[in-house]
Amino acid sequence: MNTTLLETLPSQTPQVPVPLEELLTLAGEFLDNGRLDQAEQLLDRVLSAAPNADSALHLKGILLFRRNRYEAAAELIERALRLAPDKAAFHRNLCPIYERIGRYDDALRVGYRALDMNQYDLQTLYNLALVHNRRLELDDSIACARRALALDPSAPGPHFQLAETLLLRGEFTEGWKEYEWRYRADNALLLPPSESPQWDGAALAGSTLLLIADQGFGDVIQFCRYIPWVRERCLHVVVAADPVMHSLIRQVSPGVELVGRWDQCPTFAAYCPLSGLPRLHGTMLDTIPRDVPYLRADPVRTASWRARLRDLAQPNTHRVGVVWAGRSTHKNDSNRSAALAAFGPLAALDGIALVSLQKGPGRAAIATYFDHAPLLNLGAEIADFDDTMAIIEALDLVVTVDTSVAHLAGAMSKPVWILLPYAPDWRWLLGRSDSPWYPSARLFRQSRPRDWGGVAHQVAHALSGSLLAATGAGSVAATALM
Numbered sequence: 001m002n003t004t005l006l007e008t009l010p011s012q013t014p015q016v017p018v019p020l021e022e023l024l025t026l027a028g029e030f031l032d033n034g035r036l037d038q039a040e041q042l043l044d045r046v047l048s049a050a051p052n053a054d055s056a057l058h059l060k061g062i063l064l065f066r067r068n069r070y071e072a073a074a075e076l077i078e079r080a081l082r083l084a085p086d087k088a089a090f091h092r093n094l095c096p097i098y099e100r101i102g103r104y105d106d107a108l109r110v111g112y113r114a115l116d117m118n119q120y121d122l123q124t125l126y127n128l129a130l131v132h133n134r135r136l137e138l139d140d141s142i143a144c145a146r147r148a149l150a151l152d153p154s155a156p157g158p159h160f161q162l163a164e165t166l167l168l169r170g171e172f173t174e175g176w177k178e179y180e181w182r183y184r185a186d187n188a189l190l191l192p193p194s195e196s197p198q199w200d201g202a203a204l205a206g207s208t209l210l211l212i213a214d215q216g217f218g219d220v221i222q223f224c225r226y227i228p229w230v231r232e233r234c235l236h237v238v239v240a241a242d243p244v245m246h247s248l249i250r251q252v253s254p255g256v257e258l259v260g261r262w263d264q265c266p267t268f269a270a271y272c273p274l275s276g277l278p279r280l281h282g283t284m285l286d287t288i289p290r291d292v293p294y295l296r297a298d299p300v301r302t303a304s305w306r307a308r309l310r311d312l313a314q315p316n317t318h319r320v321g322v323v324w325a326g327r328s329t330h331k332n333d334s335n336r337s338a339a340l341a342a343f344g345p346l347a348a349l350d351g352i353a354l355v356s357l358q359k360g361p362g363r364a365a366i367a368t369y370f371d372h373a374p375l376l377n378l379g380a381e382i383a384d385f386d387d388t389m390a391i392i393e394a395l396d397l398v399v400t401v402d403t404s405v406a407h408l409a410g411a412m413s414k415p416v417w418i419l420l421p422y423a424p425d426w427r428w429l430l431g432r433s434d435s436p437w438y439p440s441a442r443l444f445r446q447s448r449p450r451d452w453g454g455v456a457h458q459v460a461h462a463l464s465g466s467l468l469a470a471t472g473a474g475s476v477a478a479t480a481l482m
Contacts, residue, residue, distance in 0.1 A: 020046070020050065020056075023042060024055050024056060026042060027043050027059050031062060031066070039063055043060045047060065054079075054080040054083040054084040054087070055080070057079050058077055058087075058093065061075075061076035061080065062093060065097050073097050074094065074097045074098060074103075077090055077097065078094070081094065086117070088113075088114045088121065089114075091110040091113045091114035091117070092111070092123060092124045095114065095124070095127040095128070095131065099127070099131050099134060100334060102334070102449055104134055107127075108128070108132075108135075111127050111128045120151060122148045122151045122155055122158070125145070125158065126155070126157045126158050126161060128141075129162070132144060133165050133168075133423055134423045134449065135449070136423050138168065138169060141165045142166070145162040146162065156185045160182050162178045163175050163179040164425075164426045165426075168423075168424070168425075170285050170429055172278075172283060172285065173284075176279035177279065179275075180279065192210075194268070196268055196269055196270050197270055197271075198271060198272060199276075201280035204236075207268075208236045208237075208268040209230065209234040209236070209237050209238070209272065210239075210240060210265060210268040210272075211237060211240070211271070211273070211274055211277075212239075212271060212274065213240065213241030213242065213273075214273040214274060215275050216330070216404065217242075217244075217385075217404040218406065219275055220249075221248065221295070221408055222411075222427065223274040223275050223278065224245075224253075225252065225291065225292075226274065226281055227249065227253040229281060236257075238257045238265065238268065239258050239259070241260065243260040244384060245385070246258045246260070251295055252294050288436045292410070292411060292412075292413045292438065292440070293413035295411040297392065298386055298389070301386060301387065301390035302393040305387070305390045305394050306394040309376070309391075309394055312353075313353040313355075314374070317351055317374075318352045318353070318396045319352070319355050320352050320353070320398070320399055320463070321356075321392060321395045321399070321409075322358070322398075322399050322400065323356075323398075323399075323401060324342065324343055324365070324401060325338065325340075325365075325403075326401060327360065332421075335421040335423070336425070337362070338401055338419065338456075339365065340368075340369060341365075341368075344453075345453070345456045345457045345460035346399065346460045348371065348372050349463060353375075355378060355395060356376060356377050356379055357378065357382070357391065357398070357400070357405055359379055363377070363379045363380075378391065385408065388408060389408060389412060392405075392408065392412060393412070396415070397416070397417065398415065399459060399463075400416065401419050402419075402421070402424065406438075406441070409440070409441075410437065410438025410440060412440075414440055416438070416442070417442045417444060417459055418435075418443050419452070420445045421446055421449070421450070422447070422450070422451070433445075442462075444458050444459050444462075
């Protein structure tokens, strides 16, 4: 292969010889700086002139991975590996792509091949820690994370992966400590300009503490239960949160001051993210605050939605709320979200009406729904979480994947059945059908990765039994759903 590209590169201006290595270095800089469009334009020009440039194929694969085009990314880096099978970086970077599309065996194969080539590669060890976690090989995941940290104790990625694995196993003492490293990652929590320290849990007499509703809406719902505990130690607490969460936080802690923008924050002596409160609280499995329900639906809204559902659903049907997809931008969405079609075993049951609580792009699947049970599409009518709570209050049961709706129903102490991926998020722990965070929740777990059909059959079987038991009880809610 030529080491320079001349006039063969298409352009509107005359070309001078440019070494291929310089073009690839520039493309890599574009990628590092998030300038994906410029990187793609340059790499496409290189590949049009030199289609077998293995390093260009590799970089284009990384670019496609960052654009969430995982299958295409894997194909390009596989091509690069066929051209240059001894480049460790190609094996290393193919590992997380295979992980994202669920090819875990292949991910381990290329990951360990990269490690054979360079046993001191921290990124490879981090990649392998994640893949082992996805396979629930937790001892191996922890071992890889600790090996990575032996190479660089300040690397946030392995610390955070270690935290999630420890917390999943219920090892909270070390898990909460490691969980603090999430603030040092590339997508770390943004804070308002301040030199104030992070709160250490000590009483703040006469000073203001800023609590930050970090992470997703589900995390905010889960961790806002700690705000009353905080206010016992700090008289003046301000919570910075997305405005859509304000009404929920006010229920948990009436009178707390809320702001929705950094420029609204008063001067504060210390700050703490909500997700950092379990550590300060010293939370263990048997000391999780269980004062539920701590969220309640507005009675007026509930009456309105109850009447709406009576108009939409056939009499004597049991109303089951469903959510099949979470936030598409979540890093683990490919594992946490299902397709509406996966709920087929549930939709085949007699005597129920499915009520869609789905928001976001996932709602588009409703247009292709033609199963036995009616599906009431309320998504467009749901304005906020207060509407969602009112609808949940009017339902017999909520069946959902791991989304904010699962947390919302749990915080309301309403019957909620949660469908979990094979390797669940840490908060759902391992091998149990109940949740210490939400006593009204029942957990259904995949028996193998990405098998939503199998877990949906579990749910349908359990619901069928509940419906039979409800025949003489009047409603699903009147039976023992747990």
